[in-house]
Amino acid sequence: MLRIRWHSRAGQGAVTGAKALADVMARTGKFVQAYSVYGAEKRGAPMTAYDKIDDNPILDHSKWMSPDYVLVIDPSLVYQEEIVENTTDDTIFIVTSHLPKDELVKIAKHLEGRPLYVLDAIKISQEEIGRPIPNTPVLGAFVKVSGIIDFDTFLESIEDILSKFPQKIIDGNLRAIKRAAEEVQ
Amino acid sequence: MAEKYQLKKTEVWDGNMAAAHALRQAQVDVVAAYPITPSTPIVQNYAQFLADGYIDGEFVMVESEHSAMSACVGASAAGGRVATATSSQGYALMVEVLYQASGMRLPIVMTVVNRALASPLNIHGDHSDLYLGRDAGWIHLICNNPQEAYDLTLCAFKIAEDERVRLPVTTNQDGFLVSHTAQVVHPLDDDTAYKFIGDYKPLNPMLDTENPVTYGAQTEEEWHFEHKANQHKAIMDSFPVIEEVFQQFKDLTGREYKTIETYKMDDAEIALIVMGSTYETAMVAVDEARKKGIKVGVVMPRVFRPFPYNQLAEILKNVKAIATLDRSAPMGTTGALYNETAGALMANGQSAILTNYIYGLGGRDTTVEHLLQVIEETQQNAEAGKRVTPLQGFINLRGPKLSFN
Numbered sequence: 236m237l238r239i240r241w242h243s244r245a246g247q248g249a250v251t252g253a254k255a256l257a258d259v260m261a262r263t264g265k266f267v268q269a270y271s272v273y274g275a276e277k278r279g280a281p282m283t284a285y286d287k288i289d290d291n292p293i294l295d296h297s298k299w300m301s302p303d304y305v306l307v308i309d310p311s312l313v314y315q316e317e318i319v320e321n322t323t324d325d326t327i328f329i330v331t332s333h334l335p336k337d338e339l340v341k342i343a344k345h346l347e348g349r350p351l352y353v354l355d356a357i358k359i360s361q362e363e364i365g366r367p368i369p370n371t372p373v374l375g376a377f378v379k380v381s382g383i384i385d386f387d388t389f390l391e392s393i394e395d396i397l398s399k400f401p402q403k404i405i406d407g408n409l410r411a412i413k414r415a416a417e418e419v420q
Numbered sequence: 421m422a423e424k425y426q427l428k429k430t431e432v433w434d435g436n437m438a439a440a441h442a443l444r445q446a447q448v449d450v451v452a453a454y455p456i457t458p459s460t461p462i463v464q465n466y467a468q469f470l471a472d473g474y475i476d477g478e479f480v481m482v483e484s485e486h487s488a489m490s491a492c493v494g495a496s497a498a499g500g501r502v503a504t505a506t507s508s509q510g511y512a513l514m515v516e517v518l519y520q521a522s523g524m525r526l527p528i529v530m531t532v533v534n535r536a537l538a539s540p541l542n543i544h545g546d547h548s549d550l551y552l553g554r555d556a557g558w559i560h561l562i563c564n565n566p567q568e569a570y571d572l573t574l575c576a577f578k579i580a581e582d583e584r585v586r587l588p589v590t591t592n593q594d595g596f597l598v599s600h601t602a603q604v605v606h607p608l609d610d611d612t613a614y615k616f617i618g619d620y621k622p623l624n625p626m627l628d629t630e631n632p633v634t635y636g637a638q639t640e641e642e643w644h645f646e647h648k649a650n651q652h653k654a655i656m657d658s659f660p661v662i663e664e665v666f667q668q669f670k671d672l673t674g675r676e677y678k679t680i681e682t683y684k685m686d687d688a689e690i691a692l693i694v695m696g697s698t699y700e701t702a703m704v705a706v707d708e709a710r711k712k713g714i715k716v717g718v719v720m721p722r723v724f725r726p727f728p729y730n731q732l733a734e735i736l737k738n739v740k741a742i743a744t745l746d747r748s749a750p751m752g753t754t755g756a757l758y759n760e761t762a763g764a765l766m767a768n769g770q771s772a773i774l775t776n777y778i779y780g781l782g783g784r785d786t787t788v789e790h791l792l793q794v795i796e797e798t799q800q801n802a803e804a805g806k807r808v809t810p811l812q813g814f815i816n817l818r819g820p821k822l823s824f825n
Contacts, residue, residue, distance in 0.1 A: 254602045258432040261604050267432060270601040274543075292604075295704050296564075296597045296697035297787040 236293070237383070239286040240302040241373075242318050244309045246278035248370030252308070253284040256374060259392040260288045263384060268293045281312060288383075302326055306377055308369045310357055319345045329376050329419065331356035331369050336420060352380050354419040363411035364404065375412030376419035386416065422447065422476045424610045425469070433605045435598035438566040439505065439531040439591065440465035442573035444475055445613035446529075449500030449620070452480035452491035454510060457543045458595040459533035462505040477501075485510035489517035489528075496526035497635040499625025501577070503528065507595060508535035511549040515556065521588045522557025523651060524635050527580035528588040530558075531573055534696070534747075535595040536782040544783020545595030547696065547747040550724065551756055557651055559589040559658060560724040564697045567605045569593045571675055574608075577617045578665045585658045586623060587651075592724075594697045596783060608673065616672055655726050662723060679728045681720040684710065685735055688717030690798045693732075693757050694745040695720055698779070698786050705791035709799075716795050721760075729764035736765065741773040741802035743794050745815070747780045754812060773801040779815035790815050 243249030250271045257269035266289050273282040285300055287293050301321045307313050307330040327350045332339050336353045340346050354376050356369035378389045397405045440462045455463040469475050482488045488504050496502040521528050537548040563569040576589040593599055624633045639647055666677040683703045692702050699720040709716045719735055746755025758776035765771055777794055780786045797809040810823030
């Protein structure tokens with residue numbers, strides 16, 4: 236089973252991102268679970284969202300997870316040690332930051348020696364979508380890094396999932412996803 | 421005429437979306453609801469479907485859950501197919517009218533998303549609301565994932581409206597763990613789903629002015645008992661109809677539901693009994709424990725009311741030790757599943773070492789690891805041939821270890 240934990244602030248789209256990834260993978264015949272953990276908080280409060288992806292039906296309904304991937308979609312949460320909780324040495328981190336990797340780990344010491352990929356998803360989403368909603372670019376970076384699904388198939392599914400939105404938003408998201416896949420390091 | 425909704429063979433829905441689509445496909449005449457977390461999206465999605473032209477029925481906005489259920493009672497007595505959704509405090513506010521609905525034998529369907537009861541206020545899942553409505557005369561069905569929330573909501577209409585039953589039904593799904601967890605769901609197309617439920621057949625509708633009837637009459641000591649006994653008989657006698665509906669659903673979809681679900685009970689020496697999504701988590705724990713050679717199984721009453729006590733005893737007849745897990749604070753005694761199980765065993769001249777665990781209150785996480793501990797403690801009891809663990813324990817409770825004997 237593949238396990239993914241998202242760290243976000245409420246309103247940045249981690250729940251939507253987690254559900255989109257689950258939807259994309261379900262279309263390939265996988266079983267999925269997408270859920271989130273939050274209190275009765277307001278927009279801006281730190282929260283986590285989760286994806287489980289497997290070849291068999293997913294029965295475990297507990298919230299606890301030791302993730303294979305940690306996606307941090309808010310740049311300020313990268314500095315919180317909570318992002319390494321319940322991880323292993325093999326857990327891969329994909330985080331959003333304006334800093335290059337070497338400078339980032341000097342401040343976020345808990346990420347030192349960890350398999351780490353960095354992209355500036357806030358900048359990408361602001362420039363391509365026009366709003367700082369970093370969920371789809373981080374998703375694009377995840378698909379590129381993990382190779383979990385063929386990139387073009389992923390883009391086709393995402394386009395369909397976003398089809399309820401205006402064309403401008405769809406195009407912006409697709410550009411942001413492609414750019415994130417190119418820029419993630 | 422409502423438009424058809426184009427659904428894919430495989431959808432990724434959370435439990436709320438699944439329940440909302442089932443209500444839409446049932447083409448309910450009247451939904452009266454007052455949204456409350458975590459069942460709000462059922463009502464919200466339903467209202468959206470209606471606004472988008474996918475529903476012909478009425479959606480009645482009301483000022484409280486007491487009014488919501490009262491409007492449901494009125495609409496159902498008038499002769500329409502009626503449904504609503506609620507959780508927690510909303511459920512609590514409805515309780516008076518829940519008894520009215522069942523006493524008037526109105527086949528209302530309520531999709532409940534189970535949540536803790538205040539105080540302290542908590543929006544997360546447990547079974548306090550389900551247990552509060554336990555004796556209200558409703559049939560209670562338990563759903564452990566979004567697929568089941570969809571399937572059993574369709575079944576609920578068919579069970580409630582069957583003229584041999586004519587009782588209200590709740591479907592129950594765990595707050596957040598099911599209601600807000602997206603999983604793969606295989607829905608039926610609109611026509612197939614509607615055909616499975618069938619057209620609504622009014623029975624003694626108040627709108628039939630040629631044949632006036634009374635609902636909610638007063639009966640004192642000369643008739644009240646007979647009415648209540650009659651109502652109790654109806655719910656006790658509903659098992660064959662529930663089984664018949666489950667069979668018809670299996671014939672249509674291949675998905676099988678039973679009044680009691682079991683996992684690896686055939687050769688089990690110990691058993692867990694649990695309701696809700698933790699039943700599925702327990703299946704994972706059972707597989708893990710069996711790798712260590714512990715012969716354990718898990719049992720879930722799919723139907724909590726009427727309670728299938730003789731069937732439960734039959735399933736447990738070769739088991740040495742049992743742990744019953746209740747997701748509600750019994751406040752002064754053992755949990756409801758403990759009591760039901762003890763009664764079921766006694767009624768059939770059986771005995772087993774029986775313990776009770778309280779778990780998951782207010783959304784507290786219950787993991788495979790926690791359930792493995794329960795299995796190990798239950799195994800200790802089986803091996804000792806007597807109870808060596810506390811009568812009542814608490815799973816994943818912080819602070820000093822709490823137990824009662």
